[in-house]
Amino acid sequence: MNHLDRLEAQSVYIFREAYRDFKQLGMLWSIGKDSTVLLWLARKAFFGHVPFPLIHIDTSYKIPEMIRYRNEKALEWNLNLIVGQDTESIKNKRTFPDGSIDRIACCKALKADALKYTLDGTWPRLKLNHSTGQLEPDTSPTPFTGVIVGARADEEGSRSKERYFSPRGIDHDWDIADQPPEFWNQYKTDFAPGTHVRIHPLLDWTELNIWEYILRENIPIIDTYFAKNNENIRYRSLGCYPCTHPVDSPSRNVSEIVEELRTGKFVNIAERSGRAQDKEDGGGLETLRREGYM
């Protein structure tokens, strides 16, 4: 087995543990490369099937290609898609792009809070109807007790301390000082009522591994990661367009990205360097993550 085989086997094992022990299981799908690999690994684990819903938190500021790709793949791969949104903040223009709050506060509302209340079923959420191809109100929003997330340890500091199975309190808080032990492939699969568990099958993957795997498996990936036409810019990490900037890079396909990461100029530049909210204050992202951010 090579290193990708090992990473894949470990992720598949985690998926199957999650599916076995969490009756109300869902998976976050941000459309980016990591969650697309996550989705592929789910199909590996369940022999082509995805036996739980995918949850997308739509901030309404996502790069438009992302929404197109989401709807297309959801129909093609027969995915059970659930969409959540902080419609109040968007309607009342309490967002960073509207100029009324800072980036971190905007992330908290449109992403962290929207996620929290979508997961616990208290806010209205939408569900994809496969016969019409349209999103419709989810009439029976049950709270999720297990949520699969594509966080990787190498992304940034706070994620490097995550567990594969990471419990969250009633308010979705993450008690980083008192995390469960994990050893010998045994994880925290028992949880108190009202709490839930975040499951991280990609924790040990690096950005390079993700692209190597996309290359090996030939996984269809959204093309905003590639430089197009005569321009030498592309997105390295995808988010909301007001806070996500492309990087200078001529890579036009997956193998060029793999090569660029192996040898090129990105070797020593952080992947999320194009994500403005990470820089707002030293521990902003970490504070958000403790309160439930993905």
Added chain:
Amino acid sequence: MERMNVVIVGHVDHGKSTFTGRLLADTGSLPDGKLDQVKAWCAVNARPFEYAFLLDALKDEQAQGVTIDAARCFFKSEKRHYIIIDAPGHIEFLKNMITGASRAEAAILLIDANEGVQENSRRHGYMLSMLGIKQVVVLINKMDLVNYDQGIFEKVKSEYSNFLSELGVQPAAWIPVCARDGDHLVHHSPSMGWYHGVTVLEAMDCFHKEQSSELLPFRFPVQDIYKFTAQQDDRRIVAGTIASGRISANTDVIFYPSGKRSRINTIEGFNIQTPHQVSADESTGFTLHPQIFIKAGEIMCKVQDPPPQMGTHFKANIFWLGKQPLVLKKNYKLKIGTLRVSVSVEKILNVINAAELNVESKGEVARHEVAEVILKTTKPIAFDTAADHPHTSRFVIVDEYDIAGGGIIMANHPNASSETVGIESSIELSPIDPARRTLLHGHSGKAVFISGIQAARIGKEIEQTLFESEVLSYFIGITDHQSIDIGLHSIRLLTNAGFVVIVAVDLSPTEIVDLAHVITDSVVISDTTPVSDIVASITTVIH
């Protein structure tokens, strides 16, 4: 390029984070500007710069000045990629140290030359041996504080070496270092001219990849059984990750503890060429022929391999992490492989102080203690002993909602009972071709499962009707879970003999579908369907 996980352990303040930070800096593994960013932070906060700050990505840690969790960092040498797991040295965070160390294939243990061997130097050494990490390099750090004195290096080495040898741990190297200054990390140092051994990086490159457990007997803890019906998928897949050994299609297998036998029909996967063979550490799935009713948690083995041990009582070495002590007779949950079973402590043989290796006799095992105990499960389980087979000897104990301890099975306890149901494995079936029976009887065999509260009444009525029209028919009622195995066995015998078996099952609809699926030639019908319709459709399918 290959990858290796290496954990850094040792007593609090013996320099683990400083070592890791300096190692990353000296191997050019830090992101551009990271070092300057941390130096600037130190200047603003009027703190002298420390390499340890590089790792303390979280505000919490910077405030407390201790590593609370096992952080991971990445770097590569010319030989391989490393994932460095910086484990906390503070006793309060032992569970985090174990979490970090259990993912490692090798360990670097630091001891402060000035302070010498401390409580957690020993405790961590003990945990490494228990976790099964055999490759260890010991660094005697902060040599600058003892004037780079070779005598002090030798003294600490000799003391700790005695301790480790009691645990059966043989370090691959002993290296005097000053992590802060980078002495002997990547480069040799002029300040310790008396040392001619390897640098830390060289020692790490000498670690070898763990021997694959491919050559051990085949062990496949069944993680789940899938029957996804979407898109007309009718595979019933036994899924899991191979703990050891290898297997190919058409191999005879036996499940423990049930003792049921079957044969590998196909190896399943997604987006792959169907492999001819799968081996240790692969996450895979199999279809079986014939179908049998087994549950998640059983261990699938090859019929030809030595079987695992079985019983309800076993002797184990455990470490305890729970906030509440481990006590006698209380019910806990045991997770071993993919099995979850209720367990209690029958006897505490002795409690060992991990830091001193002193043995005490106590009635409970407190947090951070290790002990030798006899555990008792409510049902017989299959396992191996640590000496025979590390993977299938390891378990954790769950108290309420939390993993509160871990351990390894040392021996099957003498008065343990060895039980296996084994009914299907001990009966030989008729060699006559079922097609010839169909010719003789004028119809084929079939199992018809009736679900719903009226199932028994309707089932008997159907049997009667079929009997009157000269169909070989037979009614069986299954009323509880205990009767499933014997019921299924009878159904299989009777359908094999050419009977139409009418089965009334008092179980949930999903359970009935799962049951029906282990019988070839079966259908499930609800008790709300009129009897005449059921009889008509049965008559059609059997002729």
